[in-house]
Amino acid sequence: MSFDINQLVRPNIAALVPYSSARDEFSGEAKVFLDANENSLGSPLKKWYNRYPDPHQLAIKEKLSFIKGVGVEHIFLGNGSDECIDVLFRCFCEPGKDNVIICPPTYGMYEVSANINNIALKKVPLLDNFQLDLIHLEDQIDANTKIIWICSPNNPTGNSINRIDIETVLNNFTGIVVIDEAYINFAQQKSFVQELADYPNLVVMQTFSKAWGLAGLRLGMAFASLSIIEIMNKVKPPYNVNQATQELVLTALEEIGQVNDMIKLLVDMRIALADVFLSMPTVEKVYPSDANFILVKIKEAKKIYEFLLTKGIVLRDRSNVQLCSDCLRITIGTEQENTFLVDAMQDWYQLNP
Numbered sequence: 001m002s003f004d005i006n007q008l009v010r011p012n013i014a015a016l017v018p019y020s021s022a023r024d025e026f027s028g029e030a031k032v033f034l035d036a037n038e039n040s041l042g043s044p045l046k047k048w049y050n051r052y053p054d055p056h057q058l059a060i061k062e063k064l065s066f067i068k069g070v071g072v073e074h075i076f077l078g079n080g081s082d083e084c085i086d087v088l089f090r091c092f093c094e095p096g097k098d099n100v101i102i103c104p105p106t107y108g109m110y111e112v113s114a115n116i117n118n119i120a121l122k123k124v125p126l127l128d129n130f131q132l133d134l135i136h137l138e139d140q141i142d143a144n145t146k147i148i149w150i151c152s153p154n155n156p157t158g159n160s161i162n163r164i165d166i167e168t169v170l171n172n173f174t175g176i177v178v179i180d181e182a183y184i185n186f187a188q189q190k191s192f193v194q195e196l197a198d199y200p201n202l203v204v205m206q207t208f209s210k211a212w213g214l215a216g217l218r219l220g221m222a223f224a225s226l227s228i229i230e231i232m233n234k235v236k237p238p239y240n241v242n243q244a245t246q247e248l249v250l251t252a253l254e255e256i257g258q259v260n261d262m263i264k265l266l267v268d269m270r271i272a273l274a275d276v277f278l279s280m281p282t283v284e285k286v287y288p289s290d291a292n293f294i295l296v297k298i299k300e301a302k303k304i305y306e307f308l309l310t311k312g313i314v315l316r317d318r319s320n321v322q323l324c325s326d327c328l329r330i331t332i333g334t335e336q337e338n339t340f341l342v343d344a345m346q347d348w349y350q351l352n353p
């Protein structure tokens, strides 16, 4: 059996006649636009925003196509990766019938989105080294398994998933394999975006929320084969990426050098902060990270979390998460913020010698 998009897409979506917006029905130049019931007089804002945005976000996609080396028609843009996740569920997973597989500990939205869409979730925990458990993964796949979600570098563990293992999944699973590369810019490994031609069942997700520093704008990317992208475009709300976001992201895309400088600095600070934590007396492990955060296994993690809160410092307490007992996830901050954290840890040790 091999990949067959018609076997994967939900029947109602295959049959769907998508919404046709005013800008779909007429997309050329004109003198007067009286077709979309916008307010032609303007708006209270100096920059009006009275017109609907481009539903296909072509300007951004053209720029991304150049940067990523993939065709415009292989790019889907969502209101954050979170929308890409939801759209994938709605395209391919029949509520009450289909299932997907996740590999915890991992990003929480796959499970939440599955629950919202009433899609059964199978969990195949990562191994102790936070790599894929290929044997149990294979066991869990059945005829109704539509998507396998792989997060690499993984959140909250920080490691990249072995490339060969991901290739094994891509080569042997006839459903869709999503690789969430939200943190790829901080990693040693190269992206799977370049492998789209080899894998019709591959979806690579990236985001402007992490390395690009634009979490507030909400823009996520999905790269995939033509047949997958076409279905995703049918399902998405017509104007899912707003005009302000489209304009601001276009401006940001001109500053790739600045972003690369920030990535270098964040990686350097990650390495430095990992070293500092490693030297602390109650730290049992600082897991190797390919992301802009570190996962630290430390005695009395929960108490330290609470103590740091009283100092105004908020970490992510992951101590209740499977395979992450006594673990805190620490985002790399500014130099000053990292120093503030390290100083606060010294206060903790002074009070708890």
Ligand SMILES: *Cc1c(COP(=O)(O)O)cnc(C)c1O
Binding pocket: 079, 080, 081, 082, 083, 107, 151, 155, 180, 182, 206, 207, 208, 209, 210, 215, 218, 219, 220
């Ligand atoms: C932060 C993060 C995202 C980003 O989601 P957006 O909706 O694009 O902000 C996606 N996946 C993972 C694993 C993340 O940690």
